Amino acid sequence: MFHNIMEVLRVMLTVVVVTRAGTVIGQIMATDQDGARNLTFDTADNDTATLIRIVNVRKSGKQITADLALKTLVDRDFAPSNRHIHISVTDGQYKAISRYVLVITDMNDNAPMFTQHEYKVTVLHSLPMHSVVLIVIATDPDATFGGRVSYSIQTDDLFAYQAFRVNQYTGMITLHSPLLTHRHTLLHFNVIATDGGGLSSSAKVIIHVQ
Numbered sequence: 001m002f003h004n005i006m007e008v009l010r011v012m013l014t015v016v017v018v019t020r021a022g023t024v025i026g027q028i029m030a031t032d033q034d035g036a037r038n039l040t041f042d043t044a045d046n047d048t049a050t051l052i053r054i055v056n057v058r059k060s061g062k063q064i065t066a067d068l069a070l071k072t073l074v075d076r077d078f079a080p081s082n083r084h085i086h087i088s089v090t091d092g093q094y095k096a097i098s099r100y101v102l103v104i105t106d107m108n109d110n111a112p113m114f115t116q117h118e119y120k121v122t123v124l125h126s127l128p129m130h131s132v133v134l135i136v137i138a139t140d141p142d143a144t145f146g147g148r149v150s151y152s153i154q155t156d157d158l159f160a161y162q163a164f165r166v167n168q169y170t171g172m173i174t175l176h177s178p179l180l181t182h183r184h185t186l187l188h189f190n191v192i193a194t195d196g197g198g199l200s201s202s203a204k205v206i207i208h209v210q
């Protein structure tokens with residue numbers, strides 16, 4: 001004869017915060033005063049079944065224990081950072097369901113990416129000072145500091161370095177010294193996007209002065 005298993009089951013997840021991983025994220029345990037012989041765990045909904053595999057099931061006396069492993073890599077950048085996990089346990093007659101929230105923390109695992117590898121723009125040699133020449137944009141899907149992008153200019157060409165400024169927050173490139181003496185020339189520089197964790201990428205800027 002069974003006790004009412006709904007009242008005697010105890011289930012717990014020992015680890016609820018994970019970073020990107022494909023590994024065991026926690027342990028689940030249930031007890032039954034009738035003994036653990038007939039107890040089985042299962043994923044209780046489709047979302048959990050997609051995310052979690054129940055492994056390493058062991059029984060001892062009145063207790064059943066198993067590990068919860070991620071079936072796939074989880075990445076906060078391209079999916080919700082909180083996932084709801086529902087695990088059921090049954091003795092064949094009664095069933096109990098335990099609910100958890102899996103919190104996926106972020107890693108700064110992406111460098112900022114420019115919308116273009118190369119930007120080409122033509123400007124008049126008489127372009128007034130402080131005019132906007134170009135706006136570059138780089139995106140970064142990471143959270144907090146890892147997703148904060150700042151811009152800078154890198155070049156060996158001293159004239160180009162002095163002639164242009166990039167707003168570190170907006171990517172807006174403006175003219176900072178006159179181009180009058182550089183008519184019919186091409187000016188080159190790289191614009192660098194760096195995130196708050198130090199990951200960076202670059203894009204080439206080519207300015208044709210007319």
Ligand SMILES: [Ca+2]
Pocket residue numbers: 076077106107108109110141142143
């Ligand atoms: Ca990330």
Ligand SMILES: [Ca+2]
Pocket residue numbers: 108109110111112140141142146147195197199
């Ligand atoms: Ca990043």
